[in-house]
Every structure is written in structure tokens, then in C-alpha cells.
Amino acid sequence: MTSKFLKSALADFNGASILITGGTGSFGRQFVRFLLDNAKPRRIIIFSRDEFKQYEMQQQLGTAHEGVLRFFIGDVRDRTRLELAMREVDYCVHAAALKHVPTAEYNPIECIRTNVYGAENVVHAALAAGVRKVIALSTDKAASPINLYGASKLASDKIFVASNNLSGSVGTRFSVVRYGNVVGSRGSVIPLFRKLIGEGATELPITDDRMTRFWITLRHGVEFVASCFAMMQGGEIYVPKIPSMRVADLASCMAPGLPQRVIGIRPGEKLHEVMITEDDSRQTFEMDDRYVIEPAFNWWQRQAYVDLGTQPVPDGFSYRSDSNTDWLTSERLAALLQNP
Ligand SMILES: NC(=O)c1ccc[n+]([C@@H]2O[C@H](COP(=O)([O-])OP(=O)(O)OC[C@H]3O[C@@H](n4cnc5c(N)ncnc54)[C@H](OP(=O)(O)O)[C@@H]3O)[C@@H](O)[C@H]2O)c1
Numbered sequence: 051m052t053s054k055f056l057k058s059a060l061a062d063f064n065g066a067s068i069l070i071t072g073g074t075g076s077f078g079r080q081f082v083r084f085l086l087d088n089a090k091p092r093r094i095i096i097f098s099r100d101e102f103k104q105y106e107m108q109q110q111l112g113t114a115h116e117g118v119l120r121f122f123i124g125d126v127r128d129r130t131r132l133e134l135a136m137r138e139v140d141y142c143v144h145a146a147a148l149k150h151v152p153t154a155e156y157n158p159i160e161c162i163r164t165n166v167y168g169a170e171n172v173v174h175a176a177l178a179a180g181v182r183k184v185i186a187l188s189t190d191k192a193a194s195p196i197n198l199y200g201a202s203k204l205a206s207d208k209i210f211v212a213s214n215n216l217s218g219s220v221g222t223r224f225s226v227v228r229y230g231n232v233v234g235s236r237g238s239v240i241p242l243f244r245k246l247i248g249e250g251a252t253e254l255p256i257t258d259d260r261m262t263r264f265w266i267t268l269r270h271g272v273e274f275v276a277s278c279f280a281m282m283q284g285g286e287i288y289v290p291k292i293p294s295m296r297v298a299d300l301a302s303c304m305a306p307g308l309p310q311r312v313i314g315i316r317p318g319e320k321l322h323e324v325m326i327t328e329d330d331s332r333q334t335f336e337m338d339d340r341y342v343i344e345p346a347f348n349w350w351q352r353q354a355y356v357d358l359g360t361q362p363v364p365d366g367f368s369y370r371s372d373s374n375t376d377w378l379t380s381e382r383l384a385a386l387l388q389n390p
Pocket residue numbers: 071072073074075076077078097098099100101103124125126127144145146147148149164168187188189190203229230231232233235236238
């Protein structure tokens with residue numbers, strides 16, 4: 051299913067102007083590369099705060115795409131700046147976020163300013179500029195959140211879904227993509243294990259032997275988000291079907307035979323992640339490669355999804371990293387690590 055919609059999205063991106071908030075982050079860089087390699091957009095606007103990250107990205111991309119790329123310094127907390135950046139933009143991916151659980155716990159209002167007020171600003175700026183479609187990135191931590199990062203992303207999800215009620219004749223559509231741990235993204239456990247292994251560590255720290263997580267590669271995440279642009283009507287939360295693995299098994303695959311030391315689960319961490327709760331499942335429909343949590347709008351027309359052959363998930367369904375039927379074997383993990 052992804053490939054059909056991916057093709058359609060790439061055709062839509064030809065000649066279009068696309069803005070990525072958080073364009074210098076792990077997702078943003080890969081998404082920009084993907085656009086440059088697979089479509090011919092008129093403009094790609096990379097919106098973020100730190101000039102050095104933008105400079106580095108500019109150096110990496112070289113001069114071949116100078117005419118297309120715009121490096122726009124700005125903060126999603128600053129609505130006026132966002133409005134300027136969004137002028138004549140057709141599509142927007144909102145990837146900017148504060149995403150570290152302990153950082154959000156220690157600096158709660160900073161997390162709320164970026165992740166919640168930032169979401170509101172993106173919505174207002176997109177409506178003011180008449181952007182056609184906006185996709186906001188979310189995380190499994192937003193489903194039944196137990197930490198502020200997750201709660202702030204849940205608030206952001208709600209803001210984006212509800213904003214479809216504000217677009218009126220402007221017609222801007224807002225949807226959300228929610229996924230789990232990105233293999234190899236900045237600050238995640240895989241680069242940490244790699245660093246420790248590289249430094250000759252004699253053991254790897256594991257929070258809890260039972261802990262499981264969903265895993266997705268950046269490449270898959272980027273293609274999935276692109277495909278959602280072609281499928282979205284506004285208000286959907288898209289969840290890709292992705293595999294799970296125990297963190298302890300991941301450590302064993304990365305360093306076979308290296309001892310593991312259980313350091314205990316950290317405050318705000320779950321033993322297992324959930325992407326779709328049992329309560330959300332009443333609004334959830336299944337496709338071959340994804341779940342779609344449909345919005346509860348009274349104007350929602352689900353015919354397009356009926357035509358795609360979507361099926362409601364069974365009563366009592368939940369999509370959890372421990373009861374997931376798709377498990378990563380060490381061979382599959384090795385392949386993912388080689389080609390993230
Ligand atoms: N990585 C994962 O495992 C994962 C999993 C699920 C969902 N997600 C979601 O995916 C999205 C992208 O994640 P990522 O891994 O690419 O994050 P990342 O590598 O940490 O990048 C974050 C980006 O946001 C920018 N940013 C942060 N605060 C900003 C602000 N106030 N205004 C403008 N830009 C700001 C950063 O650049 P500056 O600091 O220079 O501004 C950077 O470009 C996030 O929404 C995250 O919640 C990530």
C-alpha cells in the first residue's frame with residue numbers, strides 16, 4: 051500500500067514548496083535527502099534554531115541543490131517567524147520537538163512551550179499561509195502518556211487533529227504520524243550502545259530485562275510520512291506496522307557475549323510502549339502496512355477508507371510493543387543497522 055501512495059505523494063511534491071520544522075534533526079535531514087533524490091520540489095525550507103546545524107547540513111548537501119534549499123532560522127515558539135517561513139508553502143512536516151524524557155521532566159514549561167505552543171503556532175501559520183497539508187510527527191510515548199514528553203505530544207496530536215475544524219474555506223488539512231523508536235536516531239539507545247562498545251565497555255547497561263520497544267528505521271519513517279501525504283483527508287493518526295524487540299536482545303545482538311548490567315527503569319519510562327490503546331481502537335482501522343486512527347468528527351466521511359479495504363480492528367485490540375506479533379530477529383536487526 052505504501053508504494054502506491056508514495057508514488058502519488060512524490061508526484062504531488064514535484065514543483066511544490068515543502069517546509070520541515072526541525073529540518074536539521076534526524077528525521078528532517080533524511081526527509082530532505084529523500085525529497086532531493088526522489089522528487090523535484092520547487093523549494094525545501096529547513097526551519098530550525100541552531101545556525102551551526104544548518105551550516106553543517108548545508109556543507110553535507112553541497113552546492114548541487116542551492117537553488118531549491120532555504121535554510122530558515124526560526125523557533126516554533128515564534129508564530130510571526132513561522133508565518134514568514136510558511137508563505138507560499140504547499141506541504142509542511144512538523145518534526146521540531148524537545149524529545150528527551152528527562153529534559154522534559156526537569157524543564158516542564160520549556161517542553162510545553164516547544165511541543166504544545168509550537169504545535170499551535172504551526173497550525174496558525176499554516177492556516178494563515180493557506181498550506182495545503184501538514185503532517186505532525188508523534189511518538190508511541192503519546193499513547194497513555196506517563197511522562198511530560200509523551201503528554202506534550204498527546205496535546206500536540208489533539209491540536210493537529212482538531213485544527214481540521216478551523217480550516218474552513220482555506221482547506222488546510224492536518225494529520226499525525228505516530229511511531230516508535232527510530233533505529234540510530236540522535237540520543238537513542240543504539241548510538242549509546244555503539245559508543246560504549248567502541249570504547250571497549252566491559253558491560254552494557256539495561257534498564258530492565260523485560261523492556262520491549264517498537265523499532266523503525268529512518269528510511270521507513272520518511273517513506274511512511276511521505277505516503278501519508280497522499281492518503282490523508284485530515285484528522286487521521288497514522289501508525290505504521292513495525293516490529294518490536296526486547297532492549298536486552300538488541301544489546302546481545304550488537305555485542306554478543308558482552309555482559310549486561312540491569313540499572314533499573316528510569317522515572318517516566320514504561321516497561322512496554324503502546325501505540326494504539328484499547329480505547330483508541332474503537333476508532334482504528336487496519337490496512338496491510340498501517341493502522342489508521344480515524345477522527346471523531348461529525349463530518350468525517352470514511353468512504354475513501356472503505357474503498358481502500360480497511361477493516362476495523364477487533365474489539366479490545368491494542369497495539370503494544372510486548373504483544374506485537376512482528377518481532378525483530380537478530381538477522382533482521384543486523385540488516386536494519388546496516389541500512390537504516
Ligand atoms: N527519534 C525518535 O526515536 C522518534 C520516535 C518517535 C517520534 N519522534 C518524533 O519525530 C520528530 C523528529 O525527531 P528527531 O529524532 O528528528 O529529533 P531531533 O534529531 O532531536 O531533531 C529535532 C529538530 O527540531 C529542531 N528544534 C528543536 N526545538 C525547536 C524549536 N523550538 N523551534 C524550531 N526547531 C526546533 C532541532 O534543531 P534546533 O535545535 O537547531 O532548533 C532539530 O532540527 C519529533 O517530533 C519526535 O517527537 C522521534
